[in-house]
Amino acid sequence: MKFLLATIAWLSFVPWAAAAGKVQVYILAGQSNMQGQGVVDLDHPEYYNGGKGILNNVMKNPMMAKRYAHIQDAEGKYIVRDDVFVRHVTNNELKLGGLSIGFTSYSGRHHIGPEFQFGHVVGDVTRQPVLLIKTAWGGKSLYKDFRPPSSGGEVGPFYQQMLNEIEEGLSRLETEFPQLGNKYELAGFVWFQGWNDMFDQEALSQYETNLVNLVTDVRGALQVADLPVVIGETGNMGDAAGDNMKQIRAAQQRAAEKLSNAAFVKTTSFARPKEESPNVGHGHHWFGNAESYFLIGDAMGKAMVRLKQPSKE
Secondary structure: OHHHHHHHHHHOOOOEOOOOOOEEEEEEEEOHHHHOOEEOOOOOOOOOHHHOOOHHHHOOOHHHHHHHHHHEOOOOOEOOOOOEEEEEEOOOOEEEEEOOOOOOOOOOOOEEOOHHHHHHHHHHOEOOOEEEEEEEOOOOOOOOOOOOHHHOOOOOHHHHHHHHHHHHHHHOHHHHOHHHOOOEEEEEEEEEOOHHHHHOHHHHHHHHHHHHHHHHHHHHHHOOOOOOEEEEOOOOOHHHOOHHHHHHHHHHHHHHHHOOOEEEEOOHHHOOOHHHOOOOOOHHHHHHOHHHHHHHHHHHHHHHHHHHHHHHO
8 A cells, every 4th residue: 555655646746847958967976886786687596696686587576567667668678768868987987878777887788776767767757858977986985985075184085086077977968968968957966875984983973964064065066055965875784784784874864854955765675685686695785686776766766856846847
């Protein structure tokens, strides 16, 4: 019944008219789980648990057919959207193109991250084209690596690199995506990070403040004072998580509550057992379960729409 009510509520959303002629740009930032670890089609019996939890297989569940119906065409190929685009700089390449599978830090097109379903959700309710700029690196803390200026001390190198990649993506919009032109509107910021800050008590105690400062500083740097912000919960391991992770989750929620025009997205219910996932030793990466990443992106997208709907209809 809860799922039915949620579906009905979601269907009540209607497309909003964004600034005329302007591409709607969303920034998706964080660490390795924002990069994306959800396995699409790798099913080696030794290395990927026989394909359990990969996207190719989770969508075969008849009860989930409607949930995944929009991501493949009639021939079973993953669609490539022509109204939602992605820009993601990895260690080895610059990935550009219409939203589909493969916009992660891995080479090839074998993984997804939150951007996958997030892009489908916001794209479906936005009349203008959408661009997702992904800027994420594995193993990075908010306390040090992403440390924002307002927190004092040395500004984190990846805070600055994040801003550099955003600026680069915006300045190259017309060159990299000539079909979109050069007019854009910054539409939202999504943050999905927290794992590394759990292992240092000072980082843990500062997390809430640092996250509020990060959002405030990013809004200032981008010159959008009330930029809609979605903060994804570090929900790895589900309800069985340890105390440190639960402290991070609480800090993330409190930070969202302190910020204007911000939403906290719970993700613990999206965790799947390692026995039902492809990467059984990677609890820090949701065991590589594609359904987890799909649902995370879905919830983030819907939270973003709820933030924007009142003022953008």
